[in-house]
Amino acid sequence: MFDKILIANRGEIACRIIKTAKRMGIATVAVYSDADRDALHVEMADEAVHIGPAAAAESYLVIEKIIDACKQTGAQAVHPGYGFLSEREAFAEALKAAGIVFIGPNPRAIAAMGDKIESKKAAATANVSTVPGFLGVIESPEHAVQIADEIGYPVMIKASAGGGGKGMRIAHSADEVAEGFARAKSEAASSFGDDRVFVEKFIVDPRHIEIQVLGDKHGNAIWVSERECSIQRRNQKVIEEAPSPLLDEETRREMGEQAVALAKAVDYDSAGTVEFVVGQDKSFFFLEMNTRLQVEHPVTEMITGIDLVEEMIRVAAGEKLRHAQEDIRLDGWSVESRIYAEDPTRGFLPSTGRLTLYRPPADSGMDGVSVRNDTGVTEGGEISIYYDPMIAKLVTHAPTREQAIEAQARALDAFAIDGIRHNIPFLSALMAHPRWREARLSTGFIAEEFPDGFALPVPEGVVALRIAAVGAQIDHLLNERKRRISGQMRPDEAVRFTRERSVMLGSERHDITISEAEGQLAVDFADGTRILVASGWKPGDPVWAGTIDGTPVAMQVRALLNGVRLSHAGAFSDVRVYTRREADLAAIMPEKRDGGATKQLLCPMPGLVRSLLVSEGQEVKIGEPLVMVEAMKMENVLRAEREGTIAKIVAKEGDSLAVDAVILEFA
Structure with a gap:
């Protein structure tokens, strides 16, 4: 077993890995950027090494700096967490060349699953259920109709070089296929200079369910339950739970066995996740494989009692899996909410600043109900513009789904944060939502239930x-x-x-x-x-x-x-x-009247002015873009909410602005 490991990450996942390593008696090394000098993961680790400026591209993403930190401290292995370098084949190869163990899968497996087309081919070869479709060149509307008839309706016609919804059509009949084929080809040609399209089965009301797998370096692989991650906003998971309320034992076993088949096909030797898109009829199709620890791994740990980080460390050290497939038992239900520094009432714009109050509910376990908070911040800490806005992952576990949801709702109500905007009100509203409670889920849940965005509910x-x-x-x-x-x-x-x-x-x-x-x-x-x-x-x-x-x-x-x-x-x-x-x-007291619409455009969150899209004297209409502000790796375009003329531009490109700083003024 290793004496010392380095965690090539930051925030809550670095803290979470340090906890397990300490319990195993392994010394830990943290790395940190200028922005993270006083971060919790630095305080928790036995040693810490400074690796550069705040920008991740100059610190956490620089392979050479991570290897140098290992050499400085004598760390024998590196756990990458998730994000950053966790799925970089080049990182695993560089560590291997330096004689340092990568606590993750072998580089070949990372490469095989990193390419989406190749991963689908590997899945098909391993007899994993893939979305029915035709990936070859389709020359005519008649050929497209023939393929759609064979696949079954509805189908999706997609541009081969597509993105952003362009060159994409959903068809429910032969006539719609013929029309959609022509329009998709035309859009694809004008948008991408490539008119190739393909056809695949469209899954109506899809759910997102993933299987946790574990493999070792001795050819063993098992599946460790599933997680449902259907509550998403713009493809970003918001709430996860384990197990899935949709699956029965037979479907769960079939998905698990297919996930293991894929893992074995690529000699997978660590913790990984095989993701599926699932129909409401429980039909399931391979989506992708993530060759790392997932953000939502705690819900699996809570219902199985397996510490996935510990298993990763042991497997990387050459040990055999300590669990056989028949050993896996599911106990109760677990729900996880991702707590972000963002304002749900303002389009989920990121929020930065100092945590003047940070009082999470205490980790606890009583009467079969437990609360776990995975976090990387403390009161007085700062949420910066440079990294992902996740503050914490709040996890509850109870004997039943209803009890786990009730525990989650209480824990969210007890989670006090001030100094920044956060999404706890939105998460609390989700916990109370009848459709969530009834497990009538799909990846379109949030878009369907909150089509006009989120407003703070009035108590009823x-x-x-x-x-x-x-x-x-x-x-x-x-x-x-x-x-x-x-x-x-x-x-x-x-x-x-x-x-x-x-x-x-x-x-x-x-x-x-x-x-x-x-x-x-x-x-x-x-x-x-x-x-x-x-x-x-x-x-x-x-x-x-x-x-x-x-x-x-x-x-x-x-x-x-x-x-x-x-x-x-x-x-x-x-x-x-x-x-x-x-x-x-x-x-009978007179009401205070609102002073009317402001004549200023104020910055809705701390950020960097990337580009000004208007000039003084210019007339603008409602919805016209005015300025682009970057915060937390996101570019946010601020648009005109009124018609008018730009009287004065106060900010300039490159300015760092605070919340409500004046950007420009209208006449």
């Missing part, structure tokens, strides 16, 4: 009543505290009170009566509903944790003038508690 139904009750409990506690401090409250008064109050959720009024009930606060609503609330919350705590009618509940709490802002189950509300008289008076 049970959620509204819970927020109102907690708001009343917080107000009661604060008032009691004030009265104790001022000496206005008798020692026995707290246990024999009944008070009438009005709780305002924004502009929505709830008339209530509060009283003591066996050590809890009883909140009685005008319609007869009674809610019992109990909590040890103290003023200043960012999370309210307690029980509502005996059920554990968490809510985010932020102080407001004469009230609090509470968030629960994805819904936010400003909560103020009044006497009935105060509520009557508040109802």
